[in-house]
Amino acid sequence: MPHSSAAAVLKPMQIISDAKVHGGRQGVYTIESDACGCDMTFAVFVPPQAKEQLCPVLWYLSGLTCTHANVMDKGEYRRMAAEHGLIIVCPDTSPRGDHVPDDASWQLGKGAAFYLDATEEPWSANFRMESHIIDELSAVIAGHFPADMSRQGIFGHSMGGHGALTLALRHPDRFKSCSAFAPIVQPSTANWSVGALTAYLGPDQAAWRGHDATLLIADGARFPEFLVDQGKSDQYLETGLMPWLFEDACRKAGIPLTYRLHEGYDHSYNFISTFMDDHLAWHASRLAQA
Amino acid sequence: MPHSSAAAVLKPMQIISDAKVHGGRQGVYTIESDACGCDMTFAVFVPPQAKEQLCPVLWYLSGLTCTHANVMDKGEYRRMAAEHGLIIVCPDTSPRGDHVPDDASWQLGKGAAFYLDATEEPWSANFRMESHIIDELSAVIAGHFPADMSRQGIFGHSMGGHGALTLALRHPDRFKSCSAFAPIVQPSTANWSVGALTAYLGPDQAAWRGHDATLLIADGARFPEFLVDQGKSDQYLETGLMPWLFEDACRKAGIPLTYRLHEGYDHSYNFISTFMDDHLAWHASRLAQA
Numbered sequence: 001m002p003h004s005s006a007a008a009v010l011k012p013m014q015i016i017s018d019a020k021v022h023g024g025r026q027g028v029y030t031i032e033s034d035a036c037g038c039d040m041t042f043a044v045f046v047p048p049q050a051k052e053q054l055c056p057v058l059w060y061l062s063g064l065t066c067t068h069a070n071v072m073d074k075g076e077y078r079r080m081a082a083e084h085g086l087i088i089v090c091p092d093t094s095p096r097g098d099h100v101p102d103d104a105s106w107q108l109g110k111g112a113a114f115y116l117d118a119t120e121e122p123w124s125a126n127f128r129m130e131s132h133i134i135d136e137l138s139a140v141i142a143g144h145f146p147a148d149m150s151r152q153g154i155f156g157h158s159m160g161g162h163g164a165l166t167l168a169l170r171h172p173d174r175f176k177s178c179s180a181f182a183p184i185v186q187p188s189t190a191n192w193s194v195g196a197l198t199a200y201l202g203p204d205q206a207a208w209r210g211h212d213a214t215l216l217i218a219d220g221a222r223f224p225e226f227l228v229d230q231g232k233s234d235q236y237l238e239t240g241l242m243p244w245l246f247e248d249a250c251r252k253a254g255i256p257l258t259y260r261l262h263e264g265y266d267h268s269y270n271f272i273s274t275f276m277d278d279h280l281a282w283h284a285s286r287l288a289q290a
Numbered sequence: 291m292p293h294s295s296a297a298a299v300l301k302p303m304q305i306i307s308d309a310k311v312h313g314g315r316q317g318v319y320t321i322e323s324d325a326c327g328c329d330m331t332f333a334v335f336v337p338p339q340a341k342e343q344l345c346p347v348l349w350y351l352s353g354l355t356c357t358h359a360n361v362m363d364k365g366e367y368r369r370m371a372a373e374h375g376l377i378i379v380c381p382d383t384s385p386r387g388d389h390v391p392d393d394a395s396w397q398l399g400k401g402a403a404f405y406l407d408a409t410e411e412p413w414s415a416n417f418r419m420e421s422h423i424i425d426e427l428s429a430v431i432a433g434h435f436p437a438d439m440s441r442q443g444i445f446g447h448s449m450g451g452h453g454a455l456t457l458a459l460r461h462p463d464r465f466k467s468c469s470a471f472a473p474i475v476q477p478s479t480a481n482w483s484v485g486a487l488t489a490y491l492g493p494d495q496a497a498w499r500g501h502d503a504t505l506l507i508a509d510g511a512r513f514p515e516f517l518v519d520q521g522k523s524d525q526y527l528e529t530g531l532m533p534w535l536f537e538d539a540c541r542k543a544g545i546p547l548t549y550r551l552h553e554g555y556d557h558s559y560n561f562i563s564t565f566m567d568d569h570l571a572w573h574a575s576r577l578a579q580a
Binding site: 019020026078079264265268270 | 310366554567
């Protein structure tokens with residue numbers, strides 16, 4: 001059922017594609033997004049168990065330049081999601097459309113919305129991905145799919161790892177589990193996110209703290225535990241990702257963190273697909289009980 | 291070592307990409323192909339076992355419109371290939387380049403070479419995929435990779451299923467195992483291949499028989515056994531694939547065929563990825579002994 005009065009009227013959903021796979025169904029859908037002021041596309045995998053019972057929901061947030069499709073094509077999540085009975089929801093990474101502001105940089109604008117609600121012009125009219133995911137798309141998932149919304153987890157990659165960590169820390173009542181592949185853990189200082197935070201939230205860095213996993217924890221936000229996997233041959237490790245900052249923040253706050261550095265792996269879906277099964281098992285074990 | 295005197299000088303190979311994945315390495319390479327008169331791209335997955343020993347080689351042939359990349363992105367073969375210690379080789383589906391003849395139809399020309407050596411102008415200069423795979427690329431794999439060429443299997447999808455069945459029947463000394471996802475089993479009559487066979491081999495249908503799995507068997511070609519999986523919701527089932535013709539040919543010839551029709555599955559990589567593990571296990575068990 002819809003989880004807020006604002007979503008009391010269930011938003012209609014258009015089916016773009018739908019196919020049987022690994023015993024479940026992989027679909028792609030669009031809604032007319034009020035949050036983003038444009039049509040928004042998303043992918044949902046429904047496992048075979050959903051014929052018999054409501055299933056937990058695991059949100060996957062993608063990285064810079066991606067759409068919903070990258071992880072759907074290359075993430076290799078369906079076999080294990082079908083085994084564990086997980087619904088997997090993959091939103092897009094930004095608003096889309098000719099009327100939506102953009103930037104020449106791949107680190108700002110379309111494909112780079114950083115999972116927050118922008119407050120600055122011209123971005124604030126459309127770049128409201130937190131509202132899109134937490135309110136609007138959650139109501140759509142609750143209303144259109146056999147989802148147990150009392151059991152939700154969230155994970156993601158790179159910018160989407162940042163999204164997973166920050167949304168979990170900002171909405172700990174919503175999510176029971178959180179993990180990340182090669183996340184941007186401190187966007188306030190990472191070389192590829194400072195420009196986006198300035199554009200979306202303005203130059204006052206005080207406003208950035210609420211969208212920075214390490215600073216959220218420093219400011220008192222808590223989550224039960226995290227799993228983070230990182231490739232040691234990731235070209236962004238030293239300048240953009242800096243996972244040791246997240247390790248430090250978790251240690252100081254007493255938040256259990258399972259952090260694994262993997263020899264030889266890069267930043268691509270080769271890395272993600274290799275450790276996908278581990279993440280799905282992590283979430284499944286934490287979402288098993290209602 | 292190279293397997294023919296023509297390949298005595300090992301052809302150099304250019305590395306396009308290379309990444310660690312599932313404990314092994316996925317690479318993409320090009321060679322200057324003499325068979326096809328153009329640069330030819332192919333993908334190779336090398337499993338972690340190859341650090342210690344030569345590994346069997348399993349060839350995957352793709353369908354119409356594909357390149358080497360479709361199965362690499364969507365086939366979900368690496369986890370299981372790493373478990374079983376299989377080298378997976380994924381050739382392109384046709385010659386490429388501005389000088390290579392093409393056709394407006396997706397069923398002829400680039401992306402649609404049907405794994406044979408064309409005899410008719412203008413195709414015969416470049417469309418020599420059987421020689422490319424069986425002679426040229428085999429020598430490259432033998433020379434550049436830790437491959438046990440005495441243990442090779444072959445499989446594929448749709449046009450590539452046709453390729454796997456016909457190349458196995460034409461070269462039973464080369465391959466120890468063969469399977470197919472939704473193969474074109476009788477290209478001489480299937481609505482999407484008659485035009486290609488006419489163009490590549492000429493209008494005399496006698497020349498087609500050597501590249502038609504059902505007619506090869508009728509004419510006496512043999513292979514130890516086959517595995518064929520087919521989706522029941524495949525839109526090409528009735529007009530292009532017609533697997534019952536292959537069932538009939540195998541039954542008459544006494545060739546063991548494991549044929550499985552799967553409720554609800556279509557012709558896409560959703561179907562292929564679902565049954566990929568089964569095919570890899572099938573080949574691994576037959577390629578386990580030298």
